[in-house]
Amino acid sequence: MKKTIRFWGLLSAFSLLLCGCSVSKFIPEGSYLLDEVKIESDNKEVKSSEMSLYVRQTPNAKWFSLVKLPLYIYSASGADSTHWMNRFLRKIGDAPRIYDAGLAEETRSQMQQAVQNKGYMGARVELKEEKKGNRLKAIYQITTGEPYTVEHLSFDIPDFKVHDYLMADSTHSLLSEGMILDVNVLDAERQRMTDILQNRGYYRFNKDFITYQADTLSGSKKVDLQLKVLPYQRKREDTPSPHQQYTLRSVNYLLDPNLGTSPAGSLLDMDSVQAEGIKLFYQGTRPFLRPGLVAASNRLRAGELYRVRGVQNTYSSFSRFSILKYTNIRFQEVFENDSAYLDAYVTLSKGKNKSLAFEIEGTNSAGDLGAAASVSFSHRNLFKGSENLTLKVRGAYEAVTGLEGYANSNYMEYGVEANLSFPQFMFPFLTSEFKRRSRATSEVSVEYNWQIRPEFERTVASAGWSYRWQNRRNTTHRFDVLDVNYIYMPYRSETFIDYLNYMDEINPLLRYSYEDLLIVRLGYTYTYNSSGASAQKTAQRNSYSIRVNVEEAGNLLYGFSKLFHKHPANGESYRMANIDFAQYIKGDFDFAKNFMIDERNSLVFHVGLGIAYPYGNSKSLPFEKLYFSGGANSVRGWSVRSLGPGGYRGNENTMDYVNHTGDIKLDLNVEYRTHLFWKLKGAAFIDAGNVWNIRNRENQPEGLFKFNRFYKQLAVAYGLGIRFDLDFLILRFDGGMKAINPMYTGKDRYPIIHPDFGRDFAFHFAVGYPF
Known part of the structure; x- marks a missing residue:
């Protein structure tokens, strides 16, 4: 210090x-x-x-x-x-x-x-x-002096229909007698009233038609306030007239046309088809989007009053279509007798539907150097519904060092994956109204990975079916209906099996990490960001974000097995197709709060909590589901998977990273961020956290979570960081020093007083902010 x-x-x-x-x-x-x-x-x-x-x-x-x-x-x-x-x-x-x-x-x-x-x-x-x-x-x-307050409030709205619309929603009015005469509040009320009328057919109405007249009472700071709604005048010299309500007469979709000065004039050389009250115009043999899908995404209804909300929702609905370059909505006014109508013309401009990408990368796993390459193909309109298909093939090679007794010291990895997403809910039993309200995407994915090492071979096959949707600008939901992961070990060398047998007493989790396993899970994730901004960027105002995740695995398989077999065949756990399956429940909570000090400085607080509990068919969580502490997004004074659980110190064994895991995780972070110069930003941070076990492990008694000691086992780190803000991504470099180390006792427990750079420093490179 x-x-x-x-x-x-x-x-x-x-x-x-x-x-x-x-x-x-x-x-x-x-x-x-x-x-x-x-x-x-x-x-x-x-x-x-x-x-x-x-x-x-x-x-x-x-x-x-x-x-x-x-x-x-x-x-x-x-x-x-x-x-x-x-x-x-x-x-x-x-x-x-x-x-x-x-x-x-x-x-x-x-x-x-x-x-x-x-x-x-x-x-x-x-x-x-x-x-x-x-x-x-x-x-x-x-x-400031004393404020002016509203003594009497009145309304002058000569148009009876407009008056009825506004008074019907008066409970939400921002105006009241006794309020301070705040111009900002008065203007917000003008906008609120304008929104009401623009969603009741008043296409030409704007807030300039709403004015205030304030008369002060003599000798006091009391005000008589009157709100006026002026009649319609397009120009000053025009005769005032009542505000006109517009009805949508027709809704026309123009699919990738060559527009002239008038939308209607562009329809002469185009074919057309009707679907659910809309008319689609297109060029060529058939439209590039299915008419039924366009109609389902449309929020403008012919025969109904004009609503600006319908325009906004239509833009939002088509923003999910990756095949579209842009969407544009225009209206033409039509007057028949004493009625006013609007013809809507929605232009959908098509983007590129196919692309091919190559990637080459270098790898470094614990000092072993290698290279990887991948090629991916994307089709953004596979079934003419803006379905996005991505196919990717990946290969990697790494020269493995430090292995004795193996003729081959190479690591090879091959992978193939396919992902298909739909810009809507692909699920039965949902009402059409729910689908219209939600900005949804559906996703199906399949992946196969084959790892070949001198010690073993491992294949990982997975398949997923999930939904993501938004019903508000700030809120995102994700529901994983089915997520299947199958881990299969076709080969383990005799030397490796002997090593696992030797490690059983020292590191019992290690063997579990190299056995065949089936994980069938479902989960739900809720995310809220008050600013609606990307997580990659620091919000330019005070904001906060919340993420809640809940998942479970194995319950359906366990119930199915229990139905046909009273007891497991091997006396320990049920198996599906002769493969053990995992059973657990897991929950995560994440909260981050950003305080803007000024335009160049901010203070961010973060709390992360996770709890997972294996039961029934599992005595321990799958290795991929265990929590770990340390690393670029946790307690940055420790390298990844090197902290905990609790006060567990570990040993020098090269595979001990498996033991630095737990069923409970807590992260507490505070970070001061500042803009340095050019595209460089700096940070100073303090991190605290650890992981713990729910069940006692024989070789880790100090890793068991207990309420009367867990707070004494919190690891604390501090440090500085540099961020390169390249607009499209953020490169982050953090250097952390241990401050309190629960893995030691005596003076070594407090390296902040007795720092040793070689022992206590950890360097991290990452993309994006940690929280």
Whole structure:
């Protein structure tokens, strides 16, 4: 700890020295470096963090909110801007932010307007400048005063039909007597009312037709507020008229047409077919999408009132079609007698339906070098329903070292897999309404893998049937209806069998990992992300995510076996086709919370908990289902599969990674993320966690989970990381140091006090953020 404090102290002193020596040369005479911006408010309802959005000029960025190192890097450059080193330092650094009085006044004015818009009409924002040498600190002091409140609320809606629609939903109104006269709330109510009417046929309605009139009572801060809905006027000189409701007269789908200026004009040279109330126009012998599928994905209904929600849902529905390049919806107005109609034209533009890809990669397994290559073929419209078929063939070779007594020291792997996905629910008994509400994909997959090592041969065959759907923008569901994995060991050398026999007392899980096994499971995963953003990107605002997973395996097979056989044939476990099958239940919970400090800094908290319980036909979980700790996404002071369970220390055996597993896992992480420069981002983290066993293992009594000691067995690590944000992916490099090591006692238990770099450091490379 003292070394860490000394390091940061030296870094800060060095940075200040750099700054003092070099920043001044970039500050013009009579100007000031904007050193800090501070916002002070006398009202807790007006938060300084909200007002920071209006700051037009910010100080130079700080690494981890501590040191302005990018500024010092820039300032280390020389005056000659043509020299490559100076250009490089200026590119990766951050130029000094020279205080601009004009921008400061603009900030003050906009901030004052923002506070007044919140209902504090008499609010004032004062700008205070504190100068010290050639540096300046800008302080914005907010004085809100008393807010204006709504004393009486009334509505002026002369159109009776519009009035009835809006009043029918008045329970959800954002307006009420006694509320603060907040302009933001008033505008949100305008948008809410507009959404109601646009989903009741009012195609031409927008929120500009809704206005407010506010009259203040003399000598007080009470307001009489009236909401008005203005009649329809296309132009100012037009005569006002009632707002018109539009009905969808026809819904037309144009499949990959050559559009002219008018959609209707493009239909003359196209063939057509009708399906469930829509008309499909296409070129060629037949449409590239099945008419029934297009109709099932359509959310626009001829004969019904226009609804903007139907337009949005149609876009969302067709976004799942991988064969489509883009979707475009346009409307043409038609007036007949006193009625208004819309003809909808939905253009579906076709993309490439076939592709071929090659991949070559290098491998490194515990120092054994090798190479792998794969070729994959994709067809994105296999049955003319945007079904995506992917076929992949993979081969790998690795030179295995350190094996004695084997003539062949090569590792070969061959694999083939097929995946077919459908852009809809392929399942009976579901109502058409449920299918329409859900953005769903169905997936069927088959995979075969053959591993050939000097010690053994292993084949892994798997097949899966799953569904993924969204019924809200932030929520994703995945249901694995059937997932079958079959592990078969056709060959084990005599030397390897002798080794397993020798390891039975030391490492009983090892033999279980090299036996034939059948896993038949089903599972459900629920994921929620409040920002709706990709997990690969850090959200640009406060957000959180939740993932819950539940799965079970073997219950159906166990019940089937029990039905025909009262007791297992071998007295230990039932078998299916002479193969042991796994039986267990497993649950995982994952929560991450992201706090944005400013546009360059954020703080992320993460909690991960997993529990799995083998029972019935299984005494232990399959090796692939056991939890492990350590690695790039867990406690980063340990390498993968090297921590736990509990206080288990392990031994020097090369296969001991099998023993560093458990039935329970807990991860606790906090990570400070900061933007450094260019595409580089940095992180400082503290991790804690471990794995434990539910049942006692003879060689691991310290690995058994107990409530009165598990918290004493939490491993703790700290470290720093670098991320390369390449937009399409994030490359991550993390270096972690052990802080508390539950595998040891005495002074070795606390390496944070007595660090040993060779013993306590672990380096990790990964793609994407850890949580």
